Amino acid sequence: EVQLVESGGGLVQPGGSLRLSCAASGFAFSSYVMHWVRQAPGKGLVWVSRINHDGRTITYSDSVKGRVTISRDNAKNTLHLQMNSLRAEDTAVYYCVRDLDWSLDHWGPGTLVSVSS
């Protein structure tokens, strides 16, 4: 069974940093493109970033480019999202998502990031 479990969320002050992690199991993690998608409270889904299977091709949304770094450790079946210079508008549930043939076929339960003073 495919499982994705995010961790690392929490309350952080504006300008602060957080590192999110996603533990993957039940599939060949190193063979899949992975994404981070976020959802602000009561709002819609917003794509954040994508990393290909070997970590060599990375894409970011304009809203986070320069402040966020996606990475992966295929030996540990783990996906990461380093977030810096956090703003109130970054407050959201962050989902770790697997990509299968250009669709987002498995989502984790999400981890909540709250940016507030």
Add this chain to the structure above:
Amino acid sequence: SFELTQPPSVSVSPGQTASITCSGDKLGDKHACWYQQKPGQSPVLVIYQDTKRPSGIPERFSGSNSGNTVTLTIIGTQAMDEADYYCQAWDSATVVFGGGTKLTVL
């Protein structure tokens, strides 16, 4: 920038057919997906590559793509289908979501 537009809400009576549209420039040239999200839960993929259903998704869910519009159709809508639905497509190696449609079954 590429945008996907969905109606904010759609209402349907139980047993009837619900149609949710998603429009975008040259969307017909791209492959679209649909996700269902119930309150407090993570999204679930219900349609991929315009018309395909993942295993475990009921046959009452179907998708179509024509011109600049993709459509999610639910035939024989059930109370359990009440949820938010999001369309999604790719544009220049980035993922784009529609704003979401709240489907109410009443």
